[in-house]
Amino acid sequence: MHAKPTCFIEQPLLSDALQAEVTVASEAFQWTGSFKFRAAYNVAAHVPNRHILTASSGNFGQALAYACRLVGKTCTVVMPSSSASVKIAAVRSYGGQVDLIDTNAVSRAERVAELAHAMPEAYVASAYDDPLVIEGNASLGKEIAQSGRHFDAVIAPIGGGGLCAGLITGLRASGSAIPVIGAEPLLGNDAARSLREGRIVRNEREPDTIADGARTVSLGVHNWAVIERGIAAVVEVPEDAIRAAVRLLFDRANVKAEPTGALAVAALLTAPERFRSARVCCVVSGGNVENRLYASLIA
Amino acid sequence: MHAKPTCFIEQPLLSDALQAEVTVASEAFQWTGSFKFRAAYNVAAHVPNRHILTASSGNFGQALAYACRLVGKTCTVVMPSSSASVKIAAVRSYGGQVDLIDTNAVSRAERVAELAHAMPEAYVASAYDDPLVIEGNASLGKEIAQSGRHFDAVIAPIGGGGLCAGLITGLRASGSAIPVIGAEPLLGNDAARSLREGRIVRNEREPDTIADGARTVSLGVHNWAVIERGIAAVVEVPEDAIRAAVRLLFDRANVKAEPTGALAVAALLTAPERFRSARVCCVVSGGNVENRLYASLIA
Numbered sequence: 001m002h003a004k005p006t007c008f009i010e011q012p013l014l015s016d017a018l019q020a021e022v023t024v025a026s027e028a029f030q031w032t033g034s035f036k037f038r039a040a041y042n043v044a045a046h047v048p049n050r051h052i053l054t055a056s057s058g059n060f061g062q063a064l065a066y067a068c069r070l071v072g073k074t075c076t077v078v079m080p081s082s083s084a085s086v087k088i089a090a091v092r093s094y095g096g097q098v099d100l101i102d103t104n105a106v107s108r109a110e111r112v113a114e115l116a117h118a119m120p121e122a123y124v125a126s127a128y129d130d131p132l133v134i135e136g137n138a139s140l141g142k143e144i145a146q147s148g149r150h151f152d153a154v155i156a157p158i159g160g161g162g163l164c165a166g167l168i169t170g171l172r173a174s175g176s177a178i179p180v181i182g183a184e185p186l187l188g189n190d191a192a193r194s195l196r197e198g199r200i201v202r203n204e205r206e207p208d209t210i211a212d213g214a215r216t217v218s219l220g221v222h223n224w225a226v227i228e229r230g231i232a233a234v235v236e237v238p239e240d241a242i243r244a245a246v247r248l249l250f251d252r253a254n255v256k257a258e259p260t261g262a263l264a265v266a267a268l269l270t271a272p273e274r275f276r277s278a279r280v281c282c283v284v285s286g287g288n289v290e291n292r293l294y295a296s297l298i299a
Numbered sequence: 300m301h302a303k304p305t306c307f308i309e310q311p312l313l314s315d316a317l318q319a320e321v322t323v324a325s326e327a328f329q330w331t332g333s334f335k336f337r338a339a340y341n342v343a344a345h346v347p348n349r350h351i352l353t354a355s356s357g358n359f360g361q362a363l364a365y366a367c368r369l370v371g372k373t374c375t376v377v378m379p380s381s382s383a384s385v386k387i388a389a390v391r392s393y394g395g396q397v398d399l400i401d402t403n404a405v406s407r408a409e410r411v412a413e414l415a416h417a418m419p420e421a422y423v424a425s426a427y428d429d430p431l432v433i434e435g436n437a438s439l440g441k442e443i444a445q446s447g448r449h450f451d452a453v454i455a456p457i458g459g460g461g462l463c464a465g466l467i468t469g470l471r472a473s474g475s476a477i478p479v480i481g482a483e484p485l486l487g488n489d490a491a492r493s494l495r496e497g498r499i500v501r502n503e504r505e506p507d508t509i510a511d512g513a514r515t516v517s518l519g520v521h522n523w524a525v526i527e528r529g530i531a532a533v534v535e536v537p538e539d540a541i542r543a544a545v546r547l548l549f550d551r552a553n554v555k556a557e558p559t560g561a562l563a564v565a566a567l568l569t570a571p572e573r574f575r576s577a578r579v580c581c582v583v584s585g586g587n588v589e590n591r592l593y594a595s596l597i598a
Contacts, residue, residue, distance in 0.1 A: 004309075007306050007308075007328070009306075009328045010303075011328075011330070011331075011332070012330075012365070012393070013389065013392065016392065028553040029306070029308045029310075029552070029553060029554075031310070031311075032310075033310070033552075033553050066311065086550075090312065093312065093315065094311070247590075250555065250590070251385075251590070253328070253332075254327040254328060254332050254555045254586030254587070255328075255555070256549065256553045256554070256555050287553030288553070291546075291549070291550070291597045291598060292598060294594075294597065295594035295595075295597055295598040296594075298590045298593065298594055299590060299591060299594040
């Protein structure tokens with residue numbers, strides 16, 4: 001069992017609103033509801049270890065738990081005890097072991113190191129910085145290249161950079177030169193600054209953006225190697241545009257996007273002149289969002 | 300330009316919750332956001348008339364307006380002046396002419412008859428009772444038959460019966476004998492009563508169900524001819540199950556369904572023992588729903 005093909009969505013009302021020819025590539029229907037399954041499955045299927053260890057309060061944990069179940073492996077997911085109970089329950093329902101920590105007492109990295117020491121046979125998986133992650137996400141780039149659609153640009157969220165690095169890798173492997181553009185929360189614009197400075201720049205802390213999938217401190221080093229040469233640009237997106245994009249996708253295209261998933265459409269709202277009348281593929285990276293937050297965004 | 304292929308969605312968390320192997324066939328990404336485009340396009344493309352006239356406060360009006368634009372025709376959509384402004388705006392944005400009526404002063408049927416008299420060259424299109432509607436909706440049955448998936452049953456909303464009649468027609472034309480089951484609001488259970496009595500039974504008035512796409516007084520006569528012989532059963536669904544199904548699709552599968560679109564999943568909630576462990580295709584007929592109502596359903 002591999003990744004599900006992405007779901008391409010076009011609606012004239014969405015394109016009208018964005019003044020561009022927009023195709024959404026929604027990963028909200030990917031196994032476990034986000035593109036993270038592509039990487040998680042690639043990791044679970046290809047490392048020799050029978051047990052995998054990771055830290056994730058978000059989509060990677062769920063994706064890894066389900067991927068491990070599919071390939072007959074086990075995993076431990078370190079999560080803050082303050083995580084939403086629905087997310088903890090999801091990891092468990094896929095068969096993952098949850099290790100809850102009090103982040104005031106111990107950092108996630110410290111706890112992963114502790115567990116790795118106790119389980120030397122386990123593979124420690126990064127949610128975004130691993131060649132296997134890039135390779136897994138490259139499958140989406142290949143699907144876009146082989147979709148029979150013609151795009152002037154592919155826009156995707158950028159946090160740790162695993163998705164953009166995968167898209168660039170997959171598109172180029174399929175012979176496509178379509179520019180890939182990252183959509184990054186302005187509140188955590190380390191990728192944009194990294195490109196400007198020509199080196200990995202780190203945020204001082206996890207940025208407090210509504211796009212929780214992009215609350216990363218910096219790009220991964222494997223991703224940076226691909227992105228530095230391969231990305232066309234990064235659009236820095238204000239929080240208001242993220243909120244507006246979630247609602248626009250709901251109103252105009254019946255797409256449920258989590259805030260991180262709406263970043264690409266938010267980039268169109270942020271820089272409309274750049275994309276006017278262009279044929280744009282907006283990657284919606286996932287749809288997993290708390291009900292209360294979502295209700296407030298669409299109301 | 301024809302109908303978009305339906306979007307097949309599987310999620311283990313949804314199947315777990317419903318204790319069945321569930322595949323959603325979502326028409327929320329069909330052109331204009333509902334399966335109605337399949338019929339509307341078939342009507343617009345195949346009648347010789349250059350102008351089409353219909354009454355619809357819901358999805359058929361939008362679908363017909365867009366279909367007419369695609370084939371270079373024009374249409375008039377009679378709508379109550381009390382319709383949601385967003386629906387009126389949608390019809391207009393697709394190029395449809397909107398004829399607003401005060402339903403206290405004149406019924407939709409009376410106004411359509413008036414306009415038909417004034418425009419003798421126009422084709423008067425029924426949203427659900429026309430052989431061209433059945434033929435258009437049959438395309439979805441063919442897609443399900445040819446999807447490579449194996450189902451024990453296909454469940455779909457039933458209001459006027461155009462969707463179920465189309466599914467039966469399309470499946471059988473593709474050589475598939477999969478049973479088709481209608482999911483009907485208990486508040487307007489004329490289809491279930493019609494099957495029991497062996498004749499078309501009418502509701503006394505438009506049923507006051509949250510599933511506004513199923514607020515029909517009776518099955519169409521063309522649909523009845525197909526459904527009487529071809530449908531396996533009708534499940535009568537209480538309003539609470541419809542609300543729960545909208546939320547379940549949101550929570551477990553990232554699917555935005557309008558209440559009518561959630562009827563098939565609501566049928567699984569209503570009669571779980573009937574479908575336990577079965578491989579079931581639930582047709583989500585559309586995703587167009589008011590933000591405020593939707594927010595209240597998921598909160």
